[in-house]
Amino acid sequence: MVEDEQYRADATEEGVEIPLERIDPEILQALLADFVSREWSELSDAGFTLEEKIEQVLQQLKAGQARILFDLTSGSWNIVPVQ
Template sequence: MIIPWQEIDGDTLDNLIKEFVLREGTDYGQSEVTLEDKIEQVRKQLKAEDAVIVFSELHETVDIKLRREF
C-alpha cells in the first residue's frame, strides 16, 4: 500500500528517508555525495512522485521505492 508522504509527520519522514539512504550504501560513483544531499535528492523524488513510500502489511515494513519499480 502506498502511503502519501504528505501524511507522515515531518520528523518521522526525515528519519525514514535517512534510514533508507543509509541502508542503500554510500557508493555514488566517481563523485562523493554527502548524506544531506542524498536525503534531499530522495525528498525531491517523493515530492515529484518519482518515488513512493510503501507499507507492506505482510511484512509490516515501510520502504521507499521508485514509482516505476512499484
C-alpha cells in the same frame, strides 16, 4: 523462469502507499536517513553528504518519481521508484 523472477520483483514492490503529506516531518526525515544509509551504500555516493542524499530522495518523492510503500504482512516499508 524469467516470469517467476518478474513475479517476485513485482511482489516485493506491492504494499500500501503512504502519502508523503501524511507522514510527520520528523518521522519522514528519519525514514529518509534510514533509506539512504541502507540503499545508497550499494551505489557510488559521488561525494554527496547524507543531507544531500536525503534531499535527492525527498525531491523524487515530491515529484512523484518515487513512493513510500508499507508492507502490512512484514510490517516493513520501502521507497520504490514509480514505473
